[in-house]
Amino acid sequence: MNKKSKPKQGIVFVVLLILSMRLFGGMQAEAPEHNTETQQEEVQVDLQEDAQTSQAEEKQMGVSENDSATTQNVSVVVSANAVDDTISKLEVHFLDVGQGDATLIVNDEYTMLIDAGDDSKGTTIQNYLQKQGIEKLNYLILTHQHEDHIGGADVILTKFEIDTLIMTDDTMDTAAYRNVIDAMEYRNIQNILPVVGAEYTLGDANFTIIAPIHNNYGDNINNRSIGLLLQHGENRFLFTGDAEADAEWDLLQSGMDLSCDVYQAGHHGSSTSSTAAFMEKVLPKYAVISCADGNDYGQPHAEVLNTLRENGVKLFRTDEQGTVVVISDGEQLTWNCAPSQTWKVGETN
Numbered sequence: 462m463n464k465k466s467k468p469k470q471g472i473v474f475v476v477l478l479i480l481s482m483r484l485f486g487g488m489q490a491e492a493p494e495h496n497t498e499t500q501q502e503e504v505q506v507d508l509q510e511d512a513q514t515s516q517a518e519e520k521q522m523g524v525s526e527n528d529s530a531t532t533q534n535v536s537v538v539v540s541a542n543a544v545d546d547t548i549s550k551l552e553v554h555f556l557d558v559g560q561g562d563a564t565l566i567v568n569d570e571y572t573m574l575i576d577a578g579d580d581s582k583g584t585t586i587q588n589y590l591q592k593q594g595i596e597k598l599n600y601l602i603l604t605h606q607h608e609d610h611i612g613g614a615d616v617i618l619t620k621f622e623i624d625t626l627i628m629t630d631d632t633m634d635t636a637a638y639r640n641v642i643d644a645m646e647y648r649n650i651q652n653i654l655p656v657v658g659a660e661y662t663l664g665d666a667n668f669t670i671i672a673p674i675h676n677n678y679g680d681n682i683n684n685r686s687i688g689l690l691l692q693h694g695e696n697r698f699l700f701t702g703d704a705e706a707d708a709e710w711d712l713l714q715s716g717m718d719l720s721c722d723v724y725q726a727g728h729h730g731s732s733t734s735s736t737a738a739f740m741e742k743v744l745p746k747y748a749v750i751s752c753a754d755g756n757d758y759g760q761p762h763a764e765v766l767n768t769l770r771e772n773g774v775k776l777f778r779t780d781e782q783g784t785v786v787v788i789s790d791g792e793q794l795t796w797n798c799a800p801s802q803t804w805k806v807g808e809t810n
């Protein structure tokens with residue numbers, strides 16, 4: 462997560478300065494626009510990655526006449542630094558919380574937790590976060606009030622500083638819900654309501670609230686799940702909580718761009734969700750299913766596994782692989798394990 466040190470960037474820039482001075486026969490590097498088009502293009506490509514810091518460093522640094530780097534060396538160094546220097550890596554941890562969801566997102570010192578597992582997982586999540594050196598969450602998002610999503614949230618609210626809590630105003634007559642409300646009162650934290658279209662920044666990433674689109678889903682609180690699209694460089698991550706077919710249909714009707722690289726399969730891979738029409742628009746390269754081995758619901762269901770498989774989606778699942786972590790550098794995605802190849806339907810014990 463550490464960025465490359467400034468001095469290294471500085472050396473690269475010195476080398477670039479010398480190179481450009483040679484190319485232009487001694488002309489000032491800060492005025493490349495006066496040169497021929499071919500030369501200008503070469504230098505602009507090289508300098509592009511350092512654009513944010515170049516002007517300041519240009520003033521601070523002298524140029525050494527003895528530097529003898531070659532063009533080839535320069536371009537190798539710059540391309541190696543390019544991604545690290547412009548965008549910090551984003552980590553997405555799909556925590557193994559048995560039957561439930563808890564997803565930790567980290568970009569440098571910026572952190573977000575989407576859901577907090579069931580009542581028995583609060584301390585497990587607390588320990589995991591503390592192991593990552595996390596003391597504060599910029600965002601805690603509780604997608605909906607079912608126990609497998611908010612059960613551990615009382616612990617998280619109590620043990621961590623929370624900047625922004627996003628939760629709908631739905632209420633439930635359950636101990637899990639009351640514990641969350643008690644913890645909010647204890648820490649004097651108030652939630653803000655999800656507003657579709659609202660955008661938030663998380664370091665070098667940002668996310669947009671895409672759901673719930675309306676309130677008229679009857680008693681089915683799953684369809685009131687907060688949905689969000691997280692963007693980091695070129696990579697997009699879609700989270701829909703336990704949204705089912707009705708809510709997916711409304712998302713489709715909204716005309717929003719739902720395409721993503723990584724999709725957390727809605728409702729733990731249940732056949733109520735990830736409908737074929739929805740998946741046609743989402744078109745993920747990767748999907749993650751968060752569920753427990755031998756859960757009471759037989760998740761993931763065959764329909765969802767078939768849809769994912771037919772679409773060539775690479776699947777990760779916490780019931781088989783434990784906590785799944787993917788790291789984005791803004792372009793590439795790197796996973797902590799190979800995709801699951803079992804396509805095994807959930808079996809209830």
Ligand SMILES: [Zn+2]
Nearest residue numbers: 561607609703
């Ligand atoms: Zn759930």
